[in-house]
Amino acid sequence: MADVAPILTIVLEESGRLDRESVMYRRLVSARLRSESEFELLHVDEALTTEKITQLCGSIESKYVVFVRTSHQISASYVSTMLDYLRTRTVYLAEPVIYTGPIANNVGGTKIDQSYHYARDTDVFGVVFNTRRLADALEAIGDIDRSGLYISYRLYWSIATVTPLPTGFSVTSDTKAAIGLQVAPDATRLVPLIPTTSNDLQLYLVRYIALFLRGMRAQKTTQVTLAHLSDLIHQFDLVDHVALVDPLQPFEGFWLRWLNNPAHDTHLFKQLSDGDANLIFRKGEASEDSALQLYRLRFGNDVLTIEKSYLPRELRPAYARPECYDFYERPLRPSSTILFFDRPLQADDNAEHLYEYFVTHHPDFTEVYFALNPKSDDWSRLEAKGFKLIPIFTTEFYEKFLISDLVVSSQIYNIRYKAKTLANSRFVYLQHGVQLNDMTDWVLSKYFDVFVATGQIEADYLGKLAPVETLNSGLPRMESLARAEHSREHLLFMPTWRFNLHQSSAEHFTQSKYFRAIDAVLSDPALIKFLEQTDRTLEVKLHPNVEKRAGQFRFSERVVKSDLSYRAAIASAEMVFTDYSSAVLDAAFIGTPIAYYHWDAVDFFRDQPYEGRLDFREDGLGPVFHEHSELINHIVQEHYLRPDDIYIHRRDRFFEGVDPERINAKIVDRMLSL
Structure with a gap:
């Protein structure tokens, strides 16, 4: 007797090494133990394209097919719910509740409304297609990109509405x-x-x-x-x-x-x-x-x-004139409400430093507030310093935003309240980092009246996108660093993040080039011996996305995970090195030697949502190393202690136009003139 074809084929796309410890894979294998005869798991080691899906539909024998990736997430009930629904039916389409973040504990409680439909990812993933009907549709719509297949399939078969089944599927992020x-x-x-x-x-x-x-x-x-x-x-x-x-x-x-x-x-x-x-x-x-x-x-x-x-506002076309109140009509004055904030859960960035300067030098402005989440570790610290704090993104915050004449922040958030947005009101953007990469598309998508630049090179780049809004002043936290005492107590390593590792399992993470390169530095015998012999320590400031995986790195008595603030860690560093983080420029600004370790230079920008703008070898403010041994030798031979005219010249050119003693004053002068 011939084998009966399974009801469902689950096509698992993974072009790299299959992560068998991912949540997705483990749940699929677990489901196979319970329903092995009803579904087949097919691993495809290449990117799914429309052409590839067409080929698969010609070879898959199951009545239904679904496409997933190991980086995606499924509810524990996903496979069983789909099979229960499909066993006794012939349908064109079956789909779960689709999420772009964590799957809700109560999937059935998710409100399927206009907001859900607009935000829903519409790629092919997670949706169960009738294999024959998909093949039929592909004969007509085979010229469509894979990302448009789901919508096209529904249009082709006139599927107006689909009621999601009570189980969840998450594409895990919405970088699109x-x-x-x-x-x-x-x-x-x-x-x-x-x-x-x-x-x-x-x-x-x-x-x-x-x-x-x-x-x-x-x-x-x-x-x-x-x-x-x-x-x-x-x-x-x-x-x-x-x-x-x-x-x-x-x-x-x-x-x-x-x-x-x-x-x-x-x-x-x-x-x-x-x-x-x-x-x-x-x-x-x-x-x-x-x-x-x-x-x-x-x-x-x-x-x-x-x-x-x-254009002058009197030349504004009639159809483009806002119907709401003109938030520029009221000039900035001592009675104006001004809002400052950094991240919701973390201060100690440019807004905090500028706020402190502003309230000290302009005490006549009495309605100046700093917004922060009360659960932040910085709340009590700032409260003790006398900051006028309000809880960020609360009703109180939005009411203050509505009556404010100016918002000043190191972050750009989509703030909208009633008829007010950053599109029709004053906003000074202080930046968090420095535009080393080509962020043109991002910059042109944002609203700001002032965009603070750090030196002429960055100002020239931003000036091509926003010539009126660009201000070459430097970052407020750099003025604080320049004023701080520099004790030179340790070395500092500040690696950045890789977007393609967001959903990696612990095992998959430890097999990544990223983990292995960093861990090899932290555990290098020659480096540890050097630290011991010279009574130094290496502080490692992990990216926030890596903090939860800190236990997987081989820290030691001499190589420690830093709990210092960025400012304190940099101010007390003898030398700072990174892969690509712009945070090291703060160190370069105060004359601290820096270096770059580009172990994945060939692949880095391929997996990032931006492209490189500066050539680190030609424009970097410190040497660039591609090999582990080169970096370690640079440190243990103390080459970083030798002044190099090349990097001194580059530093002066990079920060041209920035007066370390007047960064805050220059920004305040500009913002009060708005």
Whole structure:
């Protein structure tokens, strides 16, 4: 008797080493023990594309198929719930409740509303397709990029609504919201133009197109045409949903409006004190006027140029005039409410240092507040220093935001309350790091009146994106560092993070190049011997994403995990080294030797949501090492103690224009002039 085909095939995509200790894999194997005859687990060691899925549909014998990755998460009941539902039915589609973060403890309590549908990831993962129906659809929509298959499948089979089953699936992160998505180079359309009145699909589509446009700013060229995009917006009445795009992707929101009505090519992006910053969309080459060209993109045979212009507010088109109160109408004065904040759970960054300077030098301003989560370890410290604290992101915070005349922060959050946003009110962005990488797309997506730069090199880069808003002053925490006593007590290692390790199991993490490179440094016998003989210690400041895995590293009496604040750790360091973190520039600013260890230079930017902008070998403020032995030799031979004119010159050039004694004063002068 022939074997009966399983009901379901679970296709597990993992192009690298299969992480058999991941939550996903262990739950799938556990489910197989209970229902081994009903589903098959198929490992595919390459990226799933539309072409690959088409091939799989031709070979899979099961009635249903679902695609997953080891980095994703499933509820313990995911497989059993799907099988229970599919055993007695013939359906085109079955899906769980989709999450982009942790799966809710009570999946059934998740509200399936407009917000859910708009935020829902619409890739193929986690959804159970009828294998035959998917194969049939692919014959018609096989030119669609994999990221658009789920929406296209529903359009093709006219599936207007789907009620999620009471189990959860998580794609674990929503980096697409920040960096967008890039479709296959040969894709000529995003989805088929098959009419639907489904509100769910309209919400999926408007987000999908916004993510595509966001990705296009990096991809620069596509076979998808502008005409196709306009047809999608008109066919599915998507302009009615564009307001949902604005909070996280305002740039793409205006882009969608232009695609809907190209006659309005100028769009108010950000109000400023002396006028407006506008985005201009032009089909064709750049204009010859004074507009600043941001992008030149190719859609099929068409060229789209996106420009930025600054115009007096009296020239603002009538259709772009805000209907709400003008938050710039009231000038900054001693009675003004001003809000400062760093991270919700962590201060000790640029906003804290500028706040302290401001209230000391401008005591006539009496309504100045610092926002922080009361659970933060910094709350009691700042309270003891006399900071006027309010709980961040609470009703009290938003009410203060509503009446404030200025917000000052080292972070950019999507703050919206009633009719007020950072798009129509004053905001000074102090930065957390320094723009060493190409963050053009990110910078152009954000609202700010002032963007603080650290030296002429960074100011020149930012000036090409925001010439009116850029201020070359330096960071407030650097002035504090320059004033602090430097005791030179230890060496300091500050490695940054790798985005592709977010969901790694403990075993998979310890097998990564990242872990092995760092741990090899911490446990190097020659380094430890040097530390012992010279009575030094190596402090290791782990990235916050690595803190939970600290126990896996081989720390010792001489190599310790640092619990110092960043400022204290850097101020007391004899030498600081990193892989790619811009935090070491704080050390360079005060004359402390720095170095870079690029063990994964070939792969680093491939897995990051940004690209490198500076050549570390040509522009770095310290030597760059690619080999472990080179770094260790540099330390144990104390080469870092020898002054090097090359790096002294680069340091002076990098921080050109920054007066260590007037960083805070320069920023305050600018912010009070807004």
